[in-house]
Amino acid sequence: MTSPIDIVRGHITSGRLPSAVLGIADAAGVQELVAFGARADDRYPLFSITKPIVALAAARLIEQGRLSADTTLVTAVPGFADRTTTLAHLASHTSGLDEPVLDTAVPLRRELISRGQIFSPGSAVQYSTLAYTGIAALIEHAGGRGWEAEVDDLFASLGSPHAVSTDLADALPVADAAAAGHDMAVFAAQRNPGAGLAGRAEDLLRLGSALLRIAAGDPRGLLTPPLSMPCVRRAPSASRAPTRDHRRRIVNGVSAGTSPRPDSAKQPSSVTAGGRARSSGSTPPRGAHGCF
Secondary structure (H helix, E strand, C coil): CCCCCHHHHHHHHCCCCCCEEEEEEECCCEEEEEEEEECCEEEEECCEEEEEHHHHHHHHHHHHHCCCCCCCCCHHCCCCCCCCCCCCHCCCCCCEEECCCCCCCCHHHHHHHCCEECCCCCCCCCCCCCCHHHHHHHHHHHHHCCCCHHHHHHHHCCCCCCCCCCCCCCCCCCCCCCCCCHHHHHHCCCCCCCCCCCEEEHHHHHHHHHHHHHHHCCCCCCCCCCCCCCCHHHHCCCCCCCCCCEEEEECCEEEECCCCCCCCCCEEEECCCCCCCECCCCCCHHHCCCCC
16 A cells, blocks of 8 residues: 555655645654655645634634624624624535635725625535634634734644744745736735635644544643534535525625626635645535534
């Protein structure tokens, strides 16, 4: 059987990936860390790995009693039109938010307020990065400080303060971002709470080890076991999002039909562990689970 290390090495040798850092961890800690075409401590843009990190920061506030999965977005963003959208909707990709391109130059809070929703919260599932701008607002309202400070505390509890940040200046570049039409400078300036963190593989592995220890019942972890929030374990009951030809947009509380976007519109992107951009669709695979 070919080992994961040999598989990644083959991708580097063939030029499919420009670089990679591969690690293996269990509940006892990091067991192996191997770099290919990079240093083991190089920082990579994390893109959507940002989401579970920010969600854990929100979960810690829930455990402290300062936030709830049922807290409505308007609690923190009074200008948001729909008064029923909750943290649970935002984190489970059932909020219905209309998604901007990843490198939008419009401030993300303005995008959150102005773009509206393409379906009623909880009625369908559509992958959303913008939803995490709402989650960040709820974190800041509940915690009384910036969402990045809450993330810092999360990693400080692992002995790695400032392990991740939205400063991409010293992160490895995304090899083909420009060729894919993405403006990384504009993207970095947004400090996007749904996609904007950068960090090292080792720190992510430490986080994974901590979560495994929580699952095993360790009471000294990031959260108190068991992970009792219902949305951790419950699959959304909503259907997949409607197609663009048939979807409805909800703006300022009024539903109106929309026309499909032009095929040339840029879609949100994600990045492989090796730092090569790829296009990603707006709807997650069937069976996407839970809030956090």
